[in-house]
Amino acid sequence: MRTGTVALVGAGPGDPGLLTLRGRRRLRQADVVVYDRLVDPRLLALAPRRALRLFAGKATGVHALDQDEINALLIAHARRGRRVVRLKGGDPFVFGRGGEEAEALAAAGIPFEVVPGVSAAIAVPAYAGIPLTHRRLSSSFAVVTGHECGKDASRVDWARLGEAVDTLVVLMGLAGLPRIVHTLLASGRRPDTPVAVVRGGTTALQQIVTGTLRDIVVKAREARLEPPATIVIGDVASLSAELAWFPPGLAAVRAPAPPAQAGSGGRYRKGGETSEALTLLSTRGGRGRRPIGRGPGRPARCAPSPSRRRGRPSEAPDRRSARP
Numbered sequence: 001m002r003t004g005t006v007a008l009v010g011a012g013p014g015d016p017g018l019l020t021l022r023g024r025r026r027l028r029q030a031d032v033v034v035y036d037r038l039v040d041p042r043l044l045a046l047a048p049r050r051a052l053r054l055f056a057g058k059a060t061g062v063h064a065l066d067q068d069e070i071n072a073l074l075i076a077h078a079r080r081g082r083r084v085v086r087l088k089g090g091d092p093f094v095f096g097r098g099g100e101e102a103e104a105l106a107a108a109g110i111p112f113e114v115v116p117g118v119s120a121a122i123a124v125p126a127y128a129g130i131p132l133t134h135r136r137l138s139s140s141f142a143v144v145t146g147h148e149c150g151k152d153a154s155r156v157d158w159a160r161l162g163e164a165v166d167t168l169v170v171l172m173g174l175a176g177l178p179r180i181v182h183t184l185l186a187s188g189r190r191p192d193t194p195v196a197v198v199r200g201g202t203t204a205l206q207q208i209v210t211g212t213l214r215d216i217v218v219k220a221r222e223a224r225l226e227p228p229a230t231i232v233i234g235d236v237a238s239l240s241a242e243l244a245w246f247p248p249g250l251a252a253v254r255a256p257a258p259p260a261q262a263g264s265g266g267r268y269r270k271g272g273e274t275s276e277a278l279t280l281l282s283t284r285g286g287r288g289r290r291p292i293g294r295g296p297g298r299p300a301r302c303a304p305s306p307s308r309r310r311g312r313p314s315e316a317p318d319r320r321s322a323r324p
């Protein structure tokens with residue numbers, strides 16, 4: 001019997017529309033789909049009816065396969081000549097243990113391919129209106145796991161990262177948020193560094209809580225956020241307040257409230273702490289804002305991020321002053 005194949009396919013972070021075309025093709029050809037907890041059921045429906053669907057992820061009260069069992073399952077089905085899709089949240093090679101699965105397949109002589117997915121690290125900030133880089137606010141970003149922060153043997157050097165990188169994207173960091181904040185403050189990040197915590201990003205459950213290193217722990221606790229959540233730390237996190245666009249179909253434009261009505265505007269985001277009125281305009285009808293810093297007579301300027309070090313004088317132009 002000919003050996004089958006295994007495709008490690010990235011499902012994206014939640015919105016099924018973020019699956020790649022190659023991922024969709026592999027699902028349509030699948031004999032077996034081994035899938036994780038956060039995978040949208042609409043993606044499983046892409047596989048042929050006859051395909052075997054095997055749950056491998058963790059869920060409360062449901063037995064989860066350990067990594068060795070998952071590896072063995074993939075190998076066993078491929079050895080029976082089947083086309084196996086290992087469907088994983090986000091990108092298979094970003095904190096997804098896809099590397100270990102690929103190693104096991106390689107060691108067993110099973111032909112495999114990796115179909116990259118849209119990682120939560122990129123897509124969740126994007127759906128929350130947070131560009132990870134920005135000409136004036138951020139020239140670098142790092143994606144780290146928050147799972148290890150504070151452990152004795154943490155392999156994430158938070159102190160150095162805090163100094164070296166403008167924007168930090170933290171996955172699996174909700175439970176460790178207090179420790180992460182403490183470590184970054186201790187290593188010199190400004191207390192007023194903006195932070196956004198995005199829960200259920202790209203899905204109908206999307207919830208954004210914004211604050212600063214000074215108050216985000218309290219705000220996240222008050223909002224009772226639950227995993228999965230992605231944390232963005234750095235000046236770009238403040239852009240969510242005006243660039244948040246999801247749910248789609250409408251361009252959300254935050255208009256400054258007339259003084260008399262300040263505080264009376266509707267709230268758009270669950271858990272958000274907006275005090276500005278929010279005006280929803282259709283994309284066509286709305287007179288959207290110009291991108292920050294690109295207004296007439298104000299050419300975009302590059303300057304180091306102001307949020308890296310506590311006490312460092314701000315070298316970047318005031319973002320608000322650049323508004324048209």
Ligand SMILES: C[S@@+](CC[C@H](N)C(=O)[O-])C[C@H]1O[C@@H](n2cnc3c(N)ncnc32)[C@H](O)[C@@H]1O
Nearest residue numbers: 090091094096119120171172200201228229230
């Ligand atoms: C085990 S990691 C897997 C990451 C995945 N391989 C990727 O590339 O997105 C799971 C973490 O990704 C983040 N995550 C995944 N889906 C998310 C979502 N819809 N909203 C917010 N964060 C999400 C959370 O930090 C979660 O704890």
